[in-house]
Amino acid sequence: MFISFEGIDGSGKSTQARLLADALRADGRDVVLTREPGGSPGAEEIRRLVLEGDPDRWSAETEILLFTAARRDHMERTIQPALDAGKVVITDRFADSTRMYQGLSRGDLRGIVDQLHTLMIGRDPDLTFIIDMDPAKGLLRAKGRGGHEERFEDFGEALQARMREGFLALAKEFPGRCRVIDGDRAPGAVAEDVAVIARKSLAWTARA
Numbered sequence: 001m002f003i004s005f006e007g008i009d010g011s012g013k014s015t016q017a018r019l020l021a022d023a024l025r026a027d028g029r030d031v032v033l034t035r036e037p038g039g040s041p042g043a044e045e046i047r048r049l050v051l052e053g054d055p056d057r058w059s060a061e062t063e064i065l066l067f068t069a070a071r072r073d074h075m076e077r078t079i080q081p082a083l084d085a086g087k088v089v090i091t092d093r094f095a096d097s098t099r100m101y102q103g104l105s106r107g108d109l110r111g112i113v114d115q116l117h118t119l120m121i122g123r124d125p126d127l128t129f130i131i132d133m134d135p136a137k138g139l140l141r142a143k144g145r146g147g148h149e150e151r152f153e154d155f156g157e158a159l160q161a162r163m164r165e166g167f168l169a170l171a172k173e174f175p176g177r178c179r180v181i182d183g184d185r186a187p188g189a190v191a192e193d194v195a196v197i198a199r200k201s202l203a204w205t206a207r208a
């Protein structure tokens with residue numbers, strides 16, 4: 001089973017992805033926890049290209065190619081082998097992030113994102129948790145974390161607000177796989193909701 005976490009920066013995706021991996025491992029499952037951009041040596045190299053440096057370093061179109069190249073490598077080297085081995089794969093971000101950040105932030109490029117996705121990736125997760133969060137609070141959390149990878153956080157609260165609306169619309173577009181989770185609670189409370197849904201979904205998949 002292939003599970004992704006999505007949402008704006010600072011919404012708690014990484015925290016929740018880790019907590020879900022811990023919970024499923026405690027159930028005795030073999031779990032691969034990974035992230036995007038990155039998740040394989042080649043994709044981690046591309047991560048540095050896209051997340052460090054001037055915010056205007058790449059056009060939106062070039063970014064679509066770079067993020068999709070990173071995803072293709074991540075898929076080939078990490079995700080697909082783990083799924084083939086019967087493991088649960090949990091990824092912190094996947095193609096929905098490209099649909100939002102590159103598809104919506106600088107003009108409407110969603111059609112290009114989707115075409116390239118169909119051509120080069122060809123699948124979406126079985127289950128996607130969209131961690132919903134007030135943009136100002138998310139930005140404060142993300143800034144509090146520090147580090148050099150602030151390209152997209154630097155676009156500010158207005159972009160975060162548009163991304164939040166975009167993610168909520170995406171949940172409506174893909175109701176079969178998307179679950180919206182209120183991220184503005186203690187990490188443990190959020191994790192409990194996430195684990196209940198994931199376990200139900202895994203049990204259902206096993207029966208099917």
Ligand code: ADP
Nearest residue numbers: 009010011012013014015141142145185186187
């Ligand atoms: P994301 O991966 O969505 O950017 P993180 O999981 O890295 O978010 O969390 C961003 C920051 O907020 C981290 O410093 C983390 O410890 C903190 N954090 C995560 N979840 C919560 C929560 N539910 N309540 C308060 N702080 C949180």
Ligand code: TYD
Nearest residue numbers: 008009010036037067093097098101152153
């Ligand atoms: P991430 O490390 O998940 O940051 P955060 O923990 O702050 O959410 O992702 C880094 C940035 O990359 C984030 O601002 C969103 C952006 N991003 C895209 O623009 N397109 C993509 O396809 C992906 C996967 C990430």
